[in-house]
Amino acid sequence: MRFRFLVFAVAALALAAAPAGAKPTPEPGGANQARAVVGTLHDVLFNGQARIKKMVLAKPDNSPDESYADDASTTWIVLRALMSNGTPRVLEMTQFSASIIDTDGVAVAAQPDKVRPAGMVTNIPPGGAWHETVLFAVPKGFKPVKIVLVSASARYKSFRIAIAPSDMP
Numbered sequence: 001m002r003f004r005f006l007v008f009a010v011a012a013l014a015l016a017a018a019p020a021g022a023k024p025t026p027e028p029g030g031a032n033q034a035r036a037v038v039g040t041l042h043d044v045l046f047n048g049q050a051r052i053k054k055m056v057l058a059k060p061d062n063s064p065d066e067s068y069a070d071d072a073s074t075t076w077i078v079l080r081a082l083m084s085n086g087t088p089r090v091l092e093m094t095q096f097s098a099s100i101i102d103t104d105g106v107a108v109a110a111q112p113d114k115v116r117p118a119g120m121v122t123n124i125p126p127g128g129a130w131h132e133t134v135l136f137a138v139p140k141g142f143k144p145v146k147i148v149l150v151s152a153s154a155r156y157k158s159f160r161i162a163i164a165p166s167d168m169p
């Protein structure tokens with residue numbers, strides 16, 4: 001009986017000592033945020049499978065693969081990068097899902113045919129590289145702050161790439 005009273009007394013003191021209206025500490029990033037390698041356009045990033053470097057944002061260059069022009073409601077932004085196989089075996093990889101995110105957290109996904117090479121990256125030897133191009137059609141006035149490249153394999157982290165205002169074309 002005496003033990004129950006002590007447990008009750010300690011619990012009552014703990015509740016009384018807790019600040020009124022205290023809120024729990026939220027988990028950073030939210031419940032569904034992808035695990036990611038974080039960096040800037042100027043970093044070399046590696047997720048255990050692919051290495052990305054020499055990243056730059058630009059306007060489309062009017063080549064046959066990039067013949068997109070801005071219009072009254074849309075602006076085109078191109079991410080160009082050098083990717084390489086960071087594994088000790090020949091790489092066969094489904095392409096990333098790519099999104100560009102603004103200051104409010106609004107994400108604009110790149111259409112799958114605008115992530116190039118489209119579909120798959122195949123037969124890349126260990127250390128071998130390829131040019132990655134991602135075209136984003138964003139609304140006029142869109143102020144991007146990051147690009148997220150989500151790996152098709154849950155085994156490998158995504159890339160979360162910060163964009164500074166000076167990085168914009």
